[in-house]
Amino acid sequence: MNIIQNKTRPIFPFTAIVGQEEMKLALILNVIDPKIGGVMIMGDRGTGKSTTIRAIADLLPEIEVVSEDMFNSHVSDYDLMSDSIKQKVANSLNISTEFIKVPMIDLPLGATEDRLCGTIDIEKALNEGIKTFEPGLLAKANRGILYVDEVNLLDDHLVDILLDSAASGWNTVEREGISVRHPARFVLVGSGNPEEGELRPQLLDRFGMHAEIRTVKDPSLRVKIVEQRTKFDQDPYSCLEEFQNEQKKLKDRIILAQQHLNHVTIDYDLKVKISRICGILDVDGLRGDIVTNRAAKAFAAYQNKDEVDVIDIKQVITLCLRHRLRKDPLDTIDSGAKVSQVVNEVLC
Structure with a gap:
């Protein structure tokens, strides 16, 4: 058997x-x-x-959650905690946790x-x-x-x-x-x-x-993609072992960026330029400005930098804005050419 x-x-x-x-x-x-x-x-x-x-x-990486909690509640962050766990914390009850x-x-x-x-x-x-x-x-x-x-x-x-x-x-x-x-x-x-x-x-x-x-x-x-997939399908565990070090490096880099994110700053002049780009492109609302600022800071943290620069903004701004240019449901989404043109004019 x-x-x-x-x-x-x-x-x-x-x-x-x-x-x-x-x-x-x-x-x-x-x-x-x-x-x-x-x-x-x-x-x-x-x-x-x-x-x-x-x-x-x-x-x-695995996350720490309250054991037997249906909402994956965080043990100390109130924003990630269900009401029942908040009550237990308020009553100083013992809370057990596990990693998932x-x-x-x-x-x-x-x-x-x-x-x-x-x-x-x-x-x-x-x-x-x-x-x-x-x-x-x-x-x-x-x-x-x-x-x-x-x-x-x-x-x-x-x-x-x-x-x-x-x-x-x-x-x-x-x-x-x-x-x-x-x-x-x-x-x-x-x-x-x-x-x-x-x-x-x-x-x-x-x-x-x-x-x-x-x-x-x-x-x-x-051919490279097909070979990579075939290798994984034939022997997934040896493929996982082959990329183990690269996986660990990327995981560590992401964890470091998450920890460093709150320390990254963006200069006021760059914020103005981001908003100027959004204005020229006629982006409705302020979501485009907010998301571009956030994404630029996340990219800077990923590069282990303390301050956002023009290169960081150029790397992320098309991802943040291209889908906000379509006013008519029948229009197609811009490939990014329109965004790139304005970005190159403003962030020269």
Whole structure:
């Protein structure tokens, strides 16, 4: 009788992914600073969108959570703590913790609002006076990554809920006057194929970044990608071992950047130039300005710098602004040429 080893299913190493630098950078920056607001990845089928997203989640260090807590509550950060844990802290009760992998939650296309937000057992609440909450995907995604494949095919109402939770960091469920609120701080990653339609401009604007990926045309690069994937499929554990050092280096670099982020500064003149670029490009609202400032600081922290410079802004600004230029739902998203032209004029 064969004994199946209790091993987790191996994930393709992030550092083994060839090309798609724009997508990889957007994911890394959102992991360094989740307040950037997530990333929308649009590109051809079969370009490794799902593989890359799962790989970044697998790369991240484990997080400490309160044991047997359905919301992955933080033991000391109030913004990442459920009400029941806050009460225990207030009453000085003993709280046990454990380390888990960063949650990576998939939202299926056919998901309902209850599946996403969670449900309250009204009958139990009315008859027994007990508030029973069945957590949804937003609860499970707290302090992790929530991935929506084909987000452009998702019901607009669910997209609104997702984006509201991602922006506020909280999810509130109300039924018959009974309310449950819990932390829902996650990196929202959406992906889709432009051929199947774009998101409405109003919804697209709510994503912090927009990365475009295309099928690799260079034959030698295509061969390299195929060989890398074949090697992993044949012997995943030796492939993981091969990239072990690179994975550790990148993980350490991300942790360092997360710790260093609050110490990074951006000069007032550069902030003015970012806002000037947004003004020239006729970007609606101030999300573009805010996200570009955040992303530039995250990139500077990733480079282990104390201050943002022009190079940092140039590296991230197209990712932050290109999807905010589309006013008409029938227009296509700018490839970045328009943003680059204005950036080169202002940040010369």
